[in-house]
Amino acid sequence: MSTVIEDVIARKVFNSRGEETIEVDVITNSGFGRASAPAGKSRGKAEVVYFPPGGVDEAIKKVEELIAPELVGLNADFQEEIDRTLHEIDSTKDFRVLGGNTAFAVSLANAEAAANSYGIPLFQYLGGYAARELPYPLGNVISGGSHVGGRAPDIQEFLVLPAGAESFSEAAEANIRVHRKVGEFLKRKDKLFNFGKSDEGAWTANITNLEALEILARACEEVSNEVNFNCSLGIDLAASTLWNGKTKKYVYQREGKELDSGEQLEFVRQIVEKYHLAYVEDPFHEEDYESFAELTRKLKGCLVCGDDLFVSNNERLIHGAKMRAGNAIIIKVNQVGTLTDAVETIEAAKRAGYIPVISHRSGDTCDWHIAHLAVAFKCPIIKAGVVEGARIAKINELIRVEEFLGDRAKMAELPIV
Secondary structure (H helix, E strand, O other): OOOEEEEEEEEEEEOOOOOEEEEEEEEEOOOEEEEEOOEOOOOOOOOOOOOOOOHHHHHHHHHHHHHHHHHOOOEOOOHHHHHHHHHHHHOOOOOOOOOHHHHHHHHHHHHHHHHHHHOOOHHHHHHOOOOOEEOEEEEEEEEOHHHOOOOOOOOOEEEEEOOOOOOHHHHHHHHHHHHHHHHHHHHHHOOOOOOOEOOOOOEOOOOOHHHHHHHHHHHHHHHHHHHOOOOEEEEEOOHHHOEEOOOOEEEEOOOOEEEOHHHHHHHHHHHHHHHOOOEEEOOOOOOOHHHHHHHHHHOOOOEEEEOOOOOOOHHHHHHHHHHOOOOEEEEOHHHHOOHHHHHHHHHHHHHOOOEEEEEOOOEOOOOOHHHHHHHHOOOOEEEOOOOOHHHHHHHHHHHHHHHHHHHHOEEOOOOOO
8 A cells, every 4th residue: 555646636627706826736646636726705805825826827837846846756645744845835824825715725636646546535544443423513603794796694604503404414404494485585584585595605685684684584594393303503703804903893784773882882792692603703803802702702602713713824823712702613624734733733722611613615616625624624614514515525524524424423512502
């Protein structure tokens, strides 16, 4: 059995928004891996640089001229060495030379090539035989904010979390039921609703934030009664996109209101309590650790999750953890570049008592790798949409993983929800 890398090949492909991105193949003596990089619409300022100057075409040249010559001859199962080599070639903290998405695609393709060389699934290669816990799927049902053009809620995502499901397949089906029911409710509310969807396959409609919450709450209640387990609500405010740094206010254009940090905290607290939210993501802008900490102290039984706040970055997480800013963290590997970087953050999160939420990006590809990462690294939640093609790729892969595990499969524990 040999995992010696024989070739690294890069090409231009497209993500779910039709944007150019990079796909990389890593070929070993006895295996093959392929990964393509996603892209977010609302990005944290501290994320790595996606591509070098020159875009995807330049990134492909970097793979051919800089990366491939260094990796060919190395062993794919030495993941940390592969990822360290990428950092050494680039030599910047934010991957501005190679591009963070370039590093991401090489790193993930390498891991898959190593797993394939041994003839085992990626989750088992990375997590060992003990990896058998399935995550709960967190899905976007109604879209607003920067994910939508035209009139829509100011809040970016209205989410469902089937926290009471006993199997992943049951959880995925419950999310689909909620999605379908919300579509029916929106049509009843607005005869002009044409079943439009966002990048992530969530409904887009001419409604307010509170109308969206009311509709989602009703759908979750009805589906919970049908499936006999609890489907909870969540939101992603993506508050950095609402924040006006000059006026120091959160601007809700649809609502025609502006809130300072204290008013924002009270607004979020009220809707969490009224609608029994189980999950709140990015309720404040990406540098407001203090408000994150204050909200976390005030809310019980709700995950307060940082995405733009942490950008999967170990140093930012450690800073936030000292203040108890939030109790959950979004993990998007391409925010930090390599698999090794992301794993370090996941491990740090667990040591600090934070729940790691492995996540897709709004502009994603049909890659399924994050499904395996969730199982391998025991992330209790995967944020992967509900119905759109790039999201279904992850959901269906987890159904296959659950089938592969058979009687050994079990759902992860959600200690806070």
